[in-house]
Amino acid sequence: MMTEVIVVLAKLISGANVRWVGCLPDARQRIYFANHTSNLDTVVLWAALPPDARAQTRPVAARDYWTAGKLRPYLAKKIFRAVLIERKKVTARDNPVEQMLAALEEKSSLIIFPEGGRQSGPEMAPFKSGLYHLAKKRADVEFIPVLIDNLNRILPKGEVLPVPVLSCISFGAPIRVEEKETKAAFLERAREAVNRLRQT
Amino acid sequence: MKFKLDQQTVWLVGGVIGFLALATGIGGWLAARAPSEAAQTTIKNLNARIRAWWVMLFVFGLALLTGGIGSVILFGLTSFLALREFVTLTPTKLSDHRSLFWAFFIITPLQYYLVAIRWYGLFVVLIPVYAFLFIPIRSVVGGDCDRFLERTAKIQWALMVCVYCVSHAPAILSLEIPGYEGQGAKLLFYFVLVVQMSDVLQYVWGKLLGKHKIAPHVSPNKTWEGFIGGILSATLLGTGLWWATPFSPWQASGMSLAITLMGFGGGLVMSAIKRDRGVKDYGNLIEGHGGVMDRIDSICFAAPVFFHLTRFYFT
Numbered sequence: 001m002m003t004e005v006i007v008v009l010a011k012l013i014s015g016a017n018v019r020w021v022g023c024l025p026d027a028r029q030r031i032y033f034a035n036h037t038s039n040l041d042t043v044v045l046w047a048a049l050p051p052d053a054r055a056q057t058r059p060v061a062a063r064d065y066w067t068a069g070k071l072r073p074y075l076a077k078k079i080f081r082a083v084l085i086e087r088k089k090v091t092a093r094d095n096p097v098e099q100m101l102a103a104l105e106e107k108s109s110l111i112i113f114p115e116g117g118r119q120s121g122p123e124m125a126p127f128k129s130g131l132y133h134l135a136k137k138r139a140d141v142e143f144i145p146v147l148i149d150n151l152n153r154i155l156p157k158g159e160v161l162p163v164p165v166l167s168c169i170s171f172g173a174p175i176r177v178e179e180k181e182t183k184a185a186f187l188e189r190a191r192e193a194v195n196r197l198r199q200t
Numbered sequence: 201m202k203f204k205l206d207q208q209t210v211w212l213v214g215g216v217i218g219f220l221a222l223a224t225g226i227g228g229w230l231a232a233r234a235p236s237e238a239a240q241t242t243i244k245n246l247n248a249r250i251r252a253w254w255v256m257l258f259v260f261g262l263a264l265l266t267g268g269i270g271s272v273i274l275f276g277l278t279s280f281l282a283l284r285e286f287v288t289l290t291p292t293k294l295s296d297h298r299s300l301f302w303a304f305f306i307i308t309p310l311q312y313y314l315v316a317i318r319w320y321g322l323f324v325v326l327i328p329v330y331a332f333l334f335i336p337i338r339s340v341v342g343g344d345c346d347r348f349l350e351r352t353a354k355i356q357w358a359l360m361v362c363v364y365c366v367s368h369a370p371a372i373l374s375l376e377i378p379g380y381e382g383q384g385a386k387l388l389f390y391f392v393l394v395v396q397m398s399d400v401l402q403y404v405w406g407k408l409l410g411k412h413k414i415a416p417h418v419s420p421n422k423t424w425e426g427f428i429g430g431i432l433s434a435t436l437l438g439t440g441l442w443w444a445t446p447f448s449p450w451q452a453s454g455m456s457l458a459i460t461l462m463g464f465g466g467g468l469v470m471s472a473i474k475r476d477r478g479v480k481d482y483g484n485l486i487e488g489h490g491g492v493m494d495r496i497d498s499i500c501f502a503a504p505v506f507f508h509l510t511r512f513y514f515t
Contacts (some may be wrong), residue, residue: 015284015288120294150288152294153288153292153294153297156294156297159297159298161298161301161305162301163287163297163300163301163304164280164284164304165284165287165288165300166284166285166288
């Protein structure tokens with residue numbers, strides 16, 4: 001019930017036009033990796049998925065942000081079933097990649113933001129290496145680039161009140177680590193795959 | 201104000217239902233015998249437009265049935281959606297965020313509140329005076345001077361077209377015309393009908409006879425044949441429906457000519473903005489038509505003129 005309410009709210013606020021450019025909506029196991037400019041990214045991308053895919057998709061999110069206050073922990077735990085990761089002091093014990101791999105073992109799909117935090121400007125930051133390690137270990141999972149456009153105008157970093165302009169979410173074609181591809185080359189290619197969706 | 205379901209309104213609405221039923225029939229007949237793929241696409245779009253017209257007629261009819269308040273809310277929501285499409289297409293900077301918040305959530309509802317309580321004096325100046333002064337002040341507090349005039353003008357123009365102009369349509373309900381008391385809803389229906397039929401007839405004449413482009417750089421689908429045929433036949437229609445209005449036949453034809461010409465101008469201006477931004481439609485909310493803005497561009501420009509002509513000469 002709460003889930004449906006949040007999905008409808010997210011769609012209303014974002015007015016999201018959802019485009020499946022390089023793949024079709026499907027409930028198979030996937031990792032959606034997207035650019036990150038707004039606190040609304042997680043919920044809007046999650047709401048854009050078809051219900052069956054959404055039911056098994058868990059966003060990967062920063063523990064420090066989602067455990068603060070009352071509402072956020074409730075949303076993270078009960079609604080999104082988020083995989084909460086440590087982004088400040090990463091130790092061997094709570095290595096984010098291990099947590100994500102564990103969630104993949106349970107047949108979940110994931111939403112990740114490989115820039116590691118929200119950007120204020122239009123340029124995407126370089127991707128963190130976690131995406132490469134995941135892609136290397138789980139070649140059987142589809143890695144889908146996702147471009148979230150205009151959400152930073154709805155709720156920019158540092159603002160509390162949203163402005164209801166229309167946003168657009170584009171899903172691209174899956175990518176994988178090619179043979180002999182270096183970590184840096186793959187991460188750059190993945191970032192380019194997200195960026196290129198702007199032109200389609 | 202309570203809506204009076206008088207004989208004339210029944211005729212007006214019944215006529216529109218009959219016309220739509222006829223259009224649906226013709227659309228189905230055309231779809232069955234479209235010769236080429238291109239014709240198929242055109243007719244598919246035509247039928248989508250007709251289906252959307254049924255929905256719009258239903259929503260508008262319901263709003264009118266509630267008396268004044270439903271129409272004010274309907275046009276308020278329309279303004280909100282149009283503003284949303286307009287601002288989406290207009291590049292604003294992040295430093296405009298707070299000004300935009302005011303435009304959406306304070307100024308727009310306030311304007312329609314003034315329509316609802318019929319405070320004419322503030323209604324006509326709220327946006328072109330107070331909002332126009334307040335928006336740049338709110339922006340300058342943000343401290344970003346980059347392209348300041350341009351950014352301010354964009355938000356002002358968005359408010360002007362999407363909110364101020366559109367709000368003159370439900371404001372028709374507040375006009376007190378001697379001998380025509382309590383029939384504002386019928387006049388609003390008449391106004392929307394003539395303006396929208398002018399769009400439809402321009403489209404039909406253009407598709408049937410259109411050869412000479414009227415503004416190839418702005419709107420490649422608009423032709424002289426569509427323009428002249430559409431304006432003349434819509435004016436004729438508006439004249440023929442004079443019995444539903446407080447106007448005499450001659451006055452009705454003058455009114456119809458004024459609003460169809462303004463509507464045509466509005467369509468062209470909004471097209472120019474779309475071309476400049478490199479898009480075909482403002483949105484995709486109304487199937488076949490595009491966005492809300494694509495459907496109401498002619499109303500935006502015609503409503504203030506119709507409102508003031510009526511107010512000046514008939515109240």
